[in-house]
Amino acid sequence: MKKILFATILFSLIFALAACGGEEADQSSNNATGDNADVTQLDISATNFDLGQEEYTVNAGEEVKITLTNEEGMHGISIDEFDVHIEGEGEATFTPDEPGEYTIYCNIPCGNGHGEMQTTLVVQ
Template identity: 45%
Template sequence: MKKALVLLMGIALAIALAACGNKEDKSAATPTAGAQASGQQVVLKATNFKFDQTEYRVKKGEPVTITLENSQGVHGAALKEFNVNLNNGNKTATFTPDKTGSFPITCSIMCGTGHADMKTVLVVE
C-alpha cells in the first residue's frame, strides 16, 4: 500500500513539473503572436541592479515588442508612459509608441539595496 502511494505521488510530481516546464518554454518561444516577424525588438537584459544598456532607441508609430530577460536576480520592468509592466509572469509586451521623447524604464520588483538605481531609458524618435 505504501509503495503504491509513493509511486502515485511520484507520478503526480513528475506531471506537475513537466507542465510547469512546458508553460515556461511556450512563453519564451512565442512572446507575442506575430511580433517576431515585424516591428522593432527591444530586449532588456537585467542583472543585479542594472539593465544592460543605458538607453534603447525606437521609432514613433512602429510596433515595439519589449522583452525582459533576467540573467541574475529577480527583476521587473515598468515603462509607465506606455502602460508596460514586465515581470516573471509577463515577460513581453507589444505596443506602438505614439509620441517622441525619453521615457524612463525602472525595475518594478524590489531587488535589493541597488533597486532605486536600476533605471534605463526608452528614446522614441
C-alpha cells in the same frame, strides 16, 4: 541510357524540391520569431541593478515588442507612459506615438541598488 536519363531527372527534381523547401523554412522561421519590418524587437537582459544599456532607441508610430530576461536576480520592468508592466521574465507589445525620453525601471524591489535600476527609452 534510360537509367541515366531517369537518374538525371530524379536528381533534378530532388534538387528543385530541396531549394524550394529551404526557402519556405526560412520564411516560416522569420514569421515565427516576429522578424517583421513593422515590429521593433527590444530585448532587455536584467542583472542585479542593471538593465543592460543606458538607453534604448525606437521609432515613433512603430509597434515595439519588448522582452525581459533575468540573467541574475529577480526583476521586472515598467514604462508607465505606455502601460508596460512585466514582472519577472516576459514580454509586452506597445506603440509609442510621441517622440521623447521615457524611463524604464525595475518594478520588483531587488535589493540595495534597486533605486538606480533604470534606463531610458528614446522615441524618435
